[in-house]
Amino acid sequence: MSSQASPPGPSPRTLLRLIPGSFSNPAEFLLGLTREYGDLTCLRLGIKNVYLIGSAEYAEDILEKRQEEFSNWISWFIKKAGILEGEGLIATESQGHASRRALVGPSFVRENISKYTGTIISYGLNQRELWAPGQPSDLEKDMGRLTLSIVLKTLFNLDLDTEGKKIGEVINRLMFHYNAVFPPVLLAQPILRHLPQNNVRGLIKELNEVSKIIYGIIDERKKNSEERGDLLSSMMAARSEDEKNPRMTDTQIRDECVSMLLAGHDPMAKALTWTWYLLSQNPEAERSIHDEIDTVLGGRIPGLSDMDKLPYTENVFREAMRLYPPVWMMIRQSLTDLKIGGYETPKGSLFLVSPYILQRDPRYFEDPLSFKPDRWEGWNEKSGLTYFPFGGGRRVCTGEPLSWMQGVLLIALIAQKWSLRLAPGHVVEPKPQITLGTKHGVRMVPQKRDS
Numbered sequence: 224m225s226s227q228a229s230p231p232g233p234s235p236r237t238l239l240r241l242i243p244g245s246f247s248n249p250a251e252f253l254l255g256l257t258r259e260y261g262d263l264t265c266l267r268l269g270i271k272n273v274y275l276i277g278s279a280e281y282a283e284d285i286l287e288k289r290q291e292e293f294s295n296w297i298s299w300f301i302k303k304a305g306i307l308e309g310e311g312l313i314a315t316e317s318q319g320h321a322s323r324r325a326l327v328g329p330s331f332v333r334e335n336i337s338k339y340t341g342t343i344i345s346y347g348l349n350q351r352e353l354w355a356p357g358q359p360s361d362l363e364k365d366m367g368r369l370t371l372s373i374v375l376k377t378l379f380n381l382d383l384d385t386e387g388k389k390i391g392e393v394i395n396r397l398m399f400h401y402n403a404v405f406p407p408v409l410l411a412q413p414i415l416r417h418l419p420q421n422n423v424r425g426l427i428k429e430l431n432e433v434s435k436i437i438y439g440i441i442d443e444r445k446k447n448s449e450e451r452g453d454l455l456s457s458m459m460a461a462r463s464e465d466e467k468n469p470r471m472t473d474t475q476i477r478d479e480c481v482s483m484l485l486a487g488h489d490p491m492a493k494a495l496t497w498t499w500y501l502l503s504q505n506p507e508a509e510r511s512i513h514d515e516i517d518t519v520l521g522g523r524i525p526g527l528s529d530m531d532k533l534p535y536t537e538n539v540f541r542e543a544m545r546l547y548p549p550v551w552m553m554i555r556q557s558l559t560d561l562k563i564g565g566y567e568t569p570k571g572s573l574f575l576v577s578p579y580i581l582q583r584d585p586r587y588f589e590d591p592l593s594f595k596p597d598r599w600e601g602w603n604e605k606s607g608l609t610y611f612p613f614g615g616g617r618r619v620c621t622g623e624p625l626s627w628m629q630g631v632l633l634i635a636l637i638a639q640k641w642s643l644r645l646a647p648g649h650v651v652e653p654k655p656q657i658t659l660g661t662k663h664g665v666r667m668v669p670q671k672r673d674s
């Protein structure tokens with residue numbers, strides 16, 4: 224294919240005119256651009272070349288087939304802004320990434336995640352008891368709290384209500400700043416330095432706070448080295464084949480813990496929140512999930528061995544992450560000049576790859592805006608990256624197997640007892656930040672099921 228000048232896209236003037244409106248929902252704004260300009264859209268945003276990907280083939284090229292030609296821009300940003308040292312997974316760029324994953328990855332492989340089941344179930348049961356029939360509650364907050372409790376317990380063996388209260392509060396503030404830092408960056412490269420300063424400062428302040436707490440826990444563990452069965456113990460005991468650096472340093476462990484705290488609870492909370500919202504809007508799907516749960520579990524508490532027996536529940540979770548992928552945007556930066564779709568793109572260009580956009584594309588999903596968990600029955604893989612809520616390639620989410628388990632078990636456990644109805648008059652509006660949350664929460668009224 225011969226090279227062409229530049230992919231189509233709005234002129235800088237048009238873009239400047241559109242940007243203020245786009246802040247309300249950047250995911251929909253970018254989706255609209257791909258509908259207008261096609262598989263590759265050039266966003267002329269000043270010094271940086273920014274390309275928006277609108278085809279599953281190009282997404283696969285960037286995240287998988289040609290991944291060596293790209294770095295993860297968010298990792299670069301986290302390191303550059305001084306947020307992390309670059310030693311934990313999310314902030315490690317190309318070099319060193321493979322060895323980091325080799326050290327941390329084994330904790331998350333399918334065979335090792337079963338040890339977290341007890342924690343997931345016990346916190347899920349606890350959440351089940353917190354609601355009162357007819358008393359509205361914000362599900363986004365509830366799910367955030369539930370998944371943060373689980374991550375604190377699995378990582379540090381701390382309980383959010385007691386000894387983990389302080390770190391929990393710091394993490395919530397950290398998440399607020401982390402989420403708020405990124406969106407302007409997506410659309411306003413040239414003004415990056417000015418826009419997110421307060422949040423970057425806030426993020427660094429909270430990070431120092433969280434670091435102090437984590438280093439304190441590490442020191443305490445060194446003095447008393449008994450095995451606690453949590454991820455911190457696994458990291459402190461992990462040995463790599465690298466003879467010069469066989470064990471993780473305290474900074475590496477700190478960075479890894481922060482990676483897990485940032486990456487490990489918020490996307491999970493968002494995935495569950497959207498699941499409850501979608502079920503409340505689709506009574507037929509809610510009936511089907513209740514039927515499956517009642518038939519398979521008959522009132523008993525679900526366990527790991529039920530995972531394969533709850534395919535509809537899993538498909539509900541899968542379909543919710545199709546319509547509302549919690550990590551709705553991945554950003555890569557090219558390491559060399561390269562050709563995409565017949566266009567030459569210069570080294571250092573940014574590529575925006577969004578599961579939100581591709582998972583709503585009618586070429587890949589029939590009737591894409593409808594919530595249809597049944598579509599996944601006997602699903603045939605299509606070519607390219609059409610469904611990728613956990614990303615792709617070597618940076619694919621390390622927590623993916625754990626997330627499927629956690630999602631299915633928590634949905635089954637909660638739907639067994641409760642039907643969650645959207646509070647009258649409450650409007651749910653997406654708020655795409657680093658994860659896909661909502662503008663005003665998801666206010667729901669729990670109704671007790673009879674079974």
Ligand code: HEM
Pocket residue numbers: 295297312313324482483486487488490491494548549550553554611612613614615617618619620621622623625626
């Ligand atoms: C529904 C839940 C989750 C979703 C949708 C999700 C999604 C993702 C996505 C899309 C990425 C890739 C980002 C990129 O390529 O730029 C990612 C990376 C990551 N996730 Fe998850 N995640 C979830 C849960 C978890 C959990 C439970 C953990 C850990 C306990 C976790 C840990 C990580 C880490 C450490 C990375 C960075 C991996 C690397 O760069 O090598 N995630 N996640």
